[in-house]
Structure formats: C-alpha cells, structure tokens
Amino acid sequence: MSKRDNKRFKDKDRKSAPKRGGKNRRDYGDSYEPKRKAAGRPRDARKVLGFDAGEPFEDRRAQIGADGLEVVAGRNPVVEVLSGEREVERVFIADGSEGSVSKIVALAREKGVIVDFVPKEKIDAMAPGVKHQGVVAKVSEYKYADMEEVFARAEASGEDPFIIILDEISDPHNLGAIIRTAECAGAHGVVIPKRRAASLTQTVALSAAGAIENMPVVQVTNLARTIEDLKERGIWVGAADMDGETYYEANLTGPIAIVIGNEGKGVGRLVKEKCDFVLSIPMYGKINSLNASNAAAVLMYGIRRQRTEHKR
Numbered sequence: 001m002s003k004r005d006n007k008r009f010k011d012k013d014r015k016s017a018p019k020r021g022g023k024n025r026r027d028y029g030d031s032y033e034p035k036r037k038a039a040g041r042p043r044d045a046r047k048v049l050g051f052d053a054g055e056p057f058e059d060r061r062a063q064i065g066a067d068g069l070e071v072v073a074g075r076n077p078v079v080e081v082l083s084g085e086r087e088v089e090r091v092f093i094a095d096g097s098e099g100s101v102s103k104i105v106a107l108a109r110e111k112g113v114i115v116d117f118v119p120k121e122k123i124d125a126m127a128p129g130v131k132h133q134g135v136v137a138k139v140s141e142y143k144y145a146d147m148e149e150v151f152a153r154a155e156a157s158g159e160d161p162f163i164i165i166l167d168e169i170s171d172p173h174n175l176g177a178i179i180r181t182a183e184c185a186g187a188h189g190v191v192i193p194k195r196r197a198a199s200l201t202q203t204v205a206l207s208a209a210g211a212i213e214n215m216p217v218v219q220v221t222n223l224a225r226t227i228e229d230l231k232e233r234g235i236w237v238g239a240a241d242m243d244g245e246t247y248y249e250a251n252l253t254g255p256i257a258i259v260i261g262n263e264g265k266g267v268g269r270l271v272k273e274k275c276d277f278v279l280s281i282p283m284y285g286k287i288n289s290l291n292a293s294n295a296a297a298v299l300m301y302g303i304r305r306q307r308t309e310h311k312r
Contacts, residue, residue, distance in 0.1 A: 072205055073127035073136045075100050080210025082107040086139050089113070094120040094134035104135060113137075130206065142200040145216035147229075150189030153216060157188065161235055162303060163257035165191045167223060167267050169292055172198040174263065176207020177293035183211035185300040191218045191226060191257075223259075227274040230257055237275045239267045240295055242288075244278030252303045253310045260296045 072081045082088055082104065091108045093101050095117050108115045126136045154161040164182050169175050175198040182190050198204065199219065205212045220226045227237050238250075239259040259275060261267035272278070281290060281298050290298070 071126055071136050071202060072139050073130045073132035073202065074206055074209075075104065075133045075135050076210045077205055078104055078135050078137045079107065080213040081137055081139055082111060082113065084213035086143070086213065089138040091115045091135070091137045092123060092126065093117050094123045097134040101135060127202075130202070142205070142212065144200070144219045145189065147189075147218055147226075149216045150218060151233075154188040157186070159186075159188075159307070160253075160255040161257070162187045162255075162307075163189050163191060163230070163235065164296065164300065165223065165227070165237070165257050165259040166193075166197065167259055167271050168193060168197045168262040169260065170196070170198055171263055171292075172201055172203040173207045174198075174291070174293045176204040176209075176212070178260065178296045179204070179208040179215050179217065180211040181293070181297045181300055183208075183215040185297075185304045187215070187300060189216040189218055191220060191223070193223050194219050194221055224270050224274050227257070227259075227271065231274075231276070236277070238277045238279050239272045239275040240281070240299055241267055241272065241278050242280055244280040246282055247279045247299055247302045250277070250279055252306045256303060258296075258299050258303070260292055260299075263292050
C-alpha cells in the first residue's frame with residue numbers, strides 16, 4: 001500500500017494502526033520491527049560530565065568514586081581533609097564558584113593536589129543528593145584509629161583521658177554530630193562497635209563538618225570487653241541512662257569515658273553492667289528523653305565544665 005493510499009484511512013483505522021517512530025506495520029508489513037534506543041544515560045549527558053568520549057562509561061563511573069567513601073563533599077569538609085593526614089587525590093570545584101573556594105585552592109596547591117574546575121553537573125554526579133556547595137574531593141578511605149592514639153592524644157593535651165563510647169548508634173547523622181561535638185568539647189577519642197552500628201561514611205563526614213579528620217575514631221569488636229580494658233587502665237566509665245545520678249551533681253573529673261546508647265533502646269544491659277556508674281539528664285517537659293546526639297552534647301560539656309573549674 002502506498003503512502004498516498006495510507007493517508008486515506010478512516011480516522012478510526014488510523015488511530016488503531018500501531019505506529020513506531022512515525023511509521024507503522026501497515027507501511028512495512030507484519031515483520032517490521034523498529035529500532036530501539038539503547039538504555040542508560042544519553043550520550044550527550046556524558047559530554048556534560050566532562051568525560052573522555054573514547055573511554056568506557058563503566059570506567060568513568062569508577063573514576064569519580066561511585067562507592068561514596070572516596071568522595072568528600074562540601075567546603076568545610078574539603079578544607080579539613082586538605083588540612084588533615086588523609087591522602088587527597090584531586091579536588092573538583094564547580095565553574096563560577098566564589099568565596100571560600102580561594103582558600104581551598106590555596107590549600108590544595110600547598111599540598112600539591114590537582115584542582116579541576118568542572119561544570120556543576122559533574123559535581124552533582126560525584127555527590128548525588130548531597131549539599132556539596134560546588135566542591136568535592138577524591139580521597140583515600142577513612143581510617144580508624146587504635147586506642148593507643150586516643151591515649152597519646154590525651155597525654156599530648158596534658159589532660160586525663162576523655163573518651164566517648166557509642167553503643168550501637170545507628171543513624172549516621174547522629175554519629176557525625178557526636179563526633180563534631182566531641183571534637184569541640186575537647187574529647188580525646190570516640191569508640192564505636194563494628195556491628196549493628198553506623199560506621200564512617202560520607203554522610204557521617206558531612207554531619208561532622210570536618211571533625212572526622214581531627215577526632216580519632218576507634219572501631220572495636222566487643223564494647224563490653226573494651227570497657228573492661230579501659231577500666232584496667234584507670235578510666236572511670238559511666239553510662240547515660242534514665243535511672244542514674246543527675247549529671248551536674250556527679251563528680252566527672254579525672255580520667256573518664258561516657259557511654260551513649262542506641263537511639264531507641266539506649267545502653268545495652270551487658271554494657272551497662274560493665275560501667276562504674278550511671279548518669280541521667282533531668283527532663284522537665286512532656287517528652288522523656290533527648291536525641292542521642294543532644295544527650296551526648298549535654299554530658300560532654302558537663303564534663304568539660306567540671307574540668308575547667310577543677311583547674312582553677
């Protein structure tokens with residue numbers, strides 16, 4: 001059937017004719033199969049990301065740190081990682097970025113790190129869904145400290161050890177916030193379990209706002225055994241719970257470690273039994289508990305206040 005005859009179909013026949021790409025089987029017969037577009041990212045989108053068109057796309061994904069642990073996003077986190085000891089491979093800055101990027105560029109050049117100015121779309125692809133502020137860095141994976149580093153940090157500060165122990169904190173935002181507060185309050189280290197708890201990830205790094213580069217984080221297999229080891233080294237260990245002594249009435253001077261429990265169930269029974277004492281934060285409102293990171297902040301600054309007053 002000619003194209004001219006095809007135009008003379010009645011409206012109902014024309015609507016029922018199965019079309020493919022502007023043509024249909026009435027034109028080419030029942031054996032006609034249209035060409036289908038390849039699935040995946042459009043070719044033009046690859047050019048926007050600034051990739052080499054001659055390189056396989058799968059390899060390009062690996063180069064930008066697709067696992068999330070190789071990318072630090074945000075201006076403050078990038079400044080901190082450049083100021084820290086982790087190896088920084090490259091820094092990417094969105095075209096047209098202003099303000100504090102000059103400090104980032106200066107720090108990178110001082111450490112011999114390559115800085116690439118790229119389209120914002122590439123930054124979005126490297127840190128999807130993250131408020132990156134137009135800056136990301138490719139770095140080595142986060143390294144956990146050991147307990148000796150925590151004690152060395154305390155000795156270097158001229159203070160008794162001040163340690164935060166987290167019992168199955170599952171929310172990475174809470175973990176990041178606690179690490180940030182610990183660094184600000186002058187704690188010497190944070191201890192987390194390997195299982196059933198948040199670990200050091202990009203989300204934690206963002207929530208910590210760079211403190212993850214300056215605060216030793218020790219990951220242990222057994223918290224109860226770790227508490228026993230700390231007690232043998234002269235550390236007094238307290239658990240944060242509802243049935244304890246009000247924190248501002250307790251003696252919090254000297255070498256100390258505070259255990260903060262899980263967001264839902266609090267400090268585990270076995271861990272609590274290993275502790276020397278229990279601290280509570282009085283509640284005067286209708287809600288009977290604080291968020292884990294808020295409770296940690298109250299107790300940490302309670303310790304810091306007593307330490308400051310004790311020095312006077």
